[in-house]
Amino acid sequence: MSENATSRGLDAQGCIEREGSLARVPHAFRPVVAAARDRLIEVFGARLDSAYLYGSIPRGTARVGRSDLDLLVVLREEPSEADREATRALGGAVGKGFAQIDGVGILLYSRTRLLSEAETYDLGWFVACLCTPLLGEDLAEYLPRYRPDSVLARETNGDLALLLPRWRQRIAEAENPESTENADDARRPLVRFMSRHLVRTGFTLVMPRWNGWTSDLAEMAEAFGAYYPERAEQMRAAAVLGYEPTGDAAVLHSYVDDLGPWLAEEYARVHGVKAPRAQMSPCSTR
CATH class of the missing domain: 3.30.70.1350 (Cation efflux protein, cytoplasmic domain)
Structure with a gap:
């Protein structure tokens, strides 16, 4: 090694x-x-x-x-x-x-x-x-020892397509608060959560080729960008928002209308789809 x-x-x-x-x-x-x-x-x-x-x-x-x-x-x-x-x-x-x-x-x-x-x-x-x-x-x-291979990639984050409808519902619920200030407060945790999830999914998409593991969002985004330069800036921006979220509704809509659907399709193409579970697992919700 x-x-x-x-x-x-x-x-x-x-x-x-x-x-x-x-x-x-x-x-x-x-x-x-x-x-x-x-x-x-x-x-x-x-x-x-x-x-x-x-x-x-x-x-x-x-x-x-x-x-x-x-x-x-x-x-x-x-x-x-x-x-x-x-x-x-x-x-x-x-x-x-x-x-x-x-x-x-x-x-x-x-x-x-x-x-x-x-x-x-x-x-x-x-x-x-x-x-x-x-x-x-x-x-x-x-439990066994784990390598950063395609099986691990598929079984940890190969369910993004199933999550996107739930994300859209959560965004809709956050868009009808009593005031604009409350709207920002309601959306900020969603921006943080969805940013982190997309960065981690983008990273595990390329993890077998990158041949390693990191939990640092910025490093994850850079690893992803090396293989998908056309989406690199989006992922870098998401990594920043994963640490310092805003309440910007446009960010959330860009996740569920653009970056998320593209990532789900590419993930399925490269690694396949995660096997069905009775309940969502933490690697999909944390």
Whole structure:
């Protein structure tokens, strides 16, 4: 394996290295992580199989007052609606208690779902490569090593065409608030979310050719642009908005009317379409 490949998030065997660690959590966010850990134990007790951090906090790149706390919670059985409500309440309580974070996002799944054959190259990869163990057994022990190949590309982000109608609905709902100010507030989270999703999808489109992994949006956009120069500026702009979103409605419409449909069609042409799931997976919604 060349030095260049190793620098792209791969180990000496060409497999994706796990990103993040508890040691990288910035000092300002450690009380937040500790509070979330304690609350998870209180809420789920022995039903909790394991819990993970993911995103900028365990990568050590979080910004005070701007970054979310992202958690994956795994239960020993299928989560109930009561479990989901408890998770929402937990996230709301932690989010209100710490000014360092801009909200809490929690994904909730069962151990069986995460280790199922259907999820090996989606949720399984997510756990093994993008999640940092926080509580309980590390399920990565039961999962394979992953390479940045076309199978991984297809099973993580090969469902964009299915998502676009839902995105259009969410945009429409955000366009009818009580005031223009509220409209900007409603659209800003959508711009952030959709920008990040499109940049990550653009990156996984070229990931097998680029031969590596990164979670940095700017680096993802540059990797994509090397193979699709005609769309490079759009992707670079989306990467910027993924970190610093605006409430511009025109941006959202350009995503669902131009960049998104083109990307979905090209993705299907190159890698095929993601196998159907009973529910959306985090690689498609985060």
